[in-house]
Amino acid sequence: MSRLLDVDHLTLQFDTDEGRITAVDDVSFTLETGEIMGLVGESGSGKSVTAKSIMKLNPSNAVYGDETSIKLHIDKTIDIMPLHGSRALKVIRGGAISMIFQEPMASFAPAISIGNQMVEQLQIHTDMNKKQATELSIEMLARVGISDAATRFKQFVFELSGGMRQRAMIAMALSTKPKLLIADEPTTALDVTIQAQVIDLMKDLVAEFGMGIVFITHDLGVVAQTCDKVAVMYLGRLIEQGSVRDVIRNPQHPYTKGLLAALPRLDDLDAPLVPVPGDIPSPLERPTGCVFHTRCSVAIAGRCSADIPQFVNVSDTHSAACHLVEGRVS
Amino acid sequence: MNNTPLIETKDLSVHYPLRGKLFGPQPVVRAVEKVSVKIAAGSFFGLVGESGSGKTTFGRALLRAAPITYGTIRYDDGEVSYDLEKVDKNDLREYRKRAQLIFQDPYAALSPRMTVRDIIAEPLQVMGLTKSREETDARVREIAEKCRLNLEHLRRFPHAFSGGQRQRISIARALVSAPKFIVADESVAALDVSIQADVLNLLKAIQQDMGLTFLFISHDLSVVAHTCDHVAVMYLGRLVETAPTRALFAQPKHPYTRALLSAIPSLDPDDRGNAQRLEGEIPSPTNPPPGCKFQTRCPNAVDHCRQVEPVLEQAGDNHEVSCHRWKELLDLGGTPA
Secondary structure, three states: OOEEEEEEEEEEEEEEOOEEEEEEEEEEEEEEOOOEEEEEOOOOOOHHHHHHHHOOOOOOOEEEOOOOEEEEEOOOEEEOOOOOHHHHHOOOEOOOEEEEOOOHHHHOOOOOOHHHHHHHHHHHHOOOOHHHHHHHHHHHHHHOOOOOHHHHHHOOHHHOOHHHHHHHHHHHHHOOOOOEEEEEOOOOOOOHHHHHHHHHHHHHHHHHHOOEEEEEEOOHHHHHHHOOEEEEEEOOEEEEEEEHHHHHHOOOOHHHHHHHHHOOOOOOOOOOOOOOOOOOOOHHHOOOOOOOOOOOOOOOOOOOOOOOOOOEEEEOOEEEOOOOOOOEEO | OOOOEEEEEEEEEEEEEOOOOOOOOOOEEEEEEEEOOEEEOOOEEEEEOOOOOOHHHHHHHHOOOOOOOEEEEEEEOOOOEEEHHHOOHHHHHHHHHHEEEEOOOOOOOOOOOOOHHHHHHHHHHHHOOOOOHHHHHHHHHHHHHHOOOOHHHHHOOHHHOOHHHHHHHHHHHHHOOOOOEEEEEOOOOOOOHHHHHHHHHHHHHHHHHHOOEEEEEEOOHHHHHHHOOEEEEEEOOEEEEEEEHHHHHHOOOOHHHHHHHHHOOOOOOOOOOOOOOOOOOOOOOOOOOOOOOOOOOOOOOOHHHHHOOOOOEEOOOOOEEOOOOHHHHHHOOOOOO
16 A cells, blocks of 8 residues: 555635634545545534545635645645646546545536536546547446446436436546545435445445545444544544544544444444534634533533643554543654 | 324325326326325334335325325324314314424424524414413423423524524424324434434433324434334335334344345444345336336345235234245245344
C-alpha cells in the first residue's frame, strides 16, 4: 500500500447572512491506495462537506482555513488547495477523483441518455474516441451487473429502477479509472436487499481496480461490512478514528459509544435503546471546548467546556479526542 | 394486552386503475392484494417491506385514506365498532377521532406558518372536541408535556426546531384527539440514530401509558425488532409472513423474510460476506409475475411456485406464512441467517 491522500488541518467556514458558520474544524486524516475509509456522522456533522472539499466542490461562499492542505499522491503529488477554476480542477474532478452521490436520479441529466453522459465524460477526461468510449461504457455497465447493457446504454435515467440507477452511477464514476472514489451515502436511498448487492459490488471493484474510497454514511452497520478504517465526526470535528474493529468493538469517545448504544441490534432484542441526550446544537451556537460536551453524560465540569481535547492514541491503529481517554499523546 | 383484535382485515385489497385502454378490461395495479391480519388491541404491530411492497397503502386503507376495492376491515375498540369498508359519513368522522397518522417527514408535515400550539390544537378545533380556548390550551399543554415538549416552545414556529423535536410535535398533534389507533408510517426513518432511539422510546412509553394500538410501518427490520410485539412482512402487495416478533426473528419461515434479515449489515466486522444475497429487484406492481410473487428472486423457487400463488398457512402459534415450500425448507435446514 502507498499513501494516496493526505488531508491536513482542513477547516471550512461558510459565509451566510447569519454570520460565518464553521462546518469543518481542523480535520486531518490519511488514506492509502486500496483502502476504504468510512466517514461517519449524523446530519450536520460536516461529513459531506469534508468529502466535497477534496474535490473543491463546495459553493463559492466557502472559506478554507489558512493551514488547510489536501494532497493527492498519484503519479506525482497534486496539491489541491491552490487549484482554482474549473480548468485547473479538471485534472482531479472526474479524472483522478470520482464521486457517487446518494440520489442517482438527481445526478444524471434527465434528458440525455445514460450512454451519452458516460461517453461525454470519457471524452473529456481521456483521449478516447467516441467508438472506444462507447465500447468501454457498455463494458462498464455490464461489469456492474446491469443485464442487457447495450440496451440500457441507450435509455434514460427514469427508465431504470433505483438499484440500477445506482449501478449505472458507479459504472460511470469508475469508467475513467479514478484513483480515489468519494461515495456519499451511496446506499442510503436503496432497499436493504439492493443495498447488500451494491456493497458487494463496491468491494469487488476496489479489489479489482485498487483505488481508495472515502465512504460517507450514517450507518455503522454499513461501515462494519464495507470499510477498513473509520473516522467519526461530530459538529465539524473528528472525534475518533481507527480500524473498523477497534472503533466498533472498543469505542473510546462518549459520542461513538452513544451512537452504538442507540442502535437497535438484532443480536440482542432485549437491550434497551439508549438515546444520546439532547439535540445537535445549531452551527450558529457552536459549543466551546469539546464540541460534544453539551450532550455528554461524563463531561468534566469546567474542563470539557473550556479545553479542546487533542487526539490521543489508544493503540497503534486507534485514536480518540476526549479528555477522559487515557493513552499516549500523539 | 388482551387479544381481541382492534382491527381485523379480511382479504383487504386496494387496486389503482392504470391509464386505461379504450377497449377491454381496465388494467389495474394491485397495490394491496387480499391481506388478512388481526391487530390486537394494545399491541405494537409492525409492518415491514421494501419500497413498492404496499405497506403504506395498507396503512392508509386502514385509515380510510385509500380506496378499498374489496375485502373488509372491522374496527372494534369496545366502545364503538365499524365495518370500515362501508361506514357512512358520520361514523367516518367519529372514526377519524379514534385513528390518527404520524407522518415520516417531520419537516414537510408541519405548517411553517402556524405556531406549535396552533399545530397541536388544530385537530381539536376541526373535530370540535373542545368548547373553549381555555379547554383547548389545557389539552394542548397536557399532551405537549406527555411528548416531552418544552411548554415555552409552544409559541414558536416549527422552523426553530430540530428533526427530533419536530417529530415530537407531530406525535403530539396525532395524540391530541385521544385516539385509540395510530398508524406511524416510517416515523423514525428521517431521524439520526441518536434521536431515533429517543422517539422510539417515547412512542413505546405513550403506547403503554395511553393504552394505544400502533401500526408501525417501517423498512428497518432492526427498529421493528426492538419495538413491535407482532410483525407482518409484505412483498409486492401480498402478506408473506406474520408472526410474534420473537418467533419471526428466531425462525423466519418465508425465504423472503430470511433474505431480508440477512441483508441487514451486521455490526460485526468479521461477519462479512456469508449473508444470503437476493438477486434482482422487486418486480413492477403493474406487471407482477405469475404464481408466487417472490419466485423471480427466490433461491428456492420450483416450477410449482411459478404457476400457483401460495396462500397463508398456519405455521406455528400465531405464525402464518405464504410459501409452498416452507415446511420442506425448514426440514432441509433452512436455518435463519
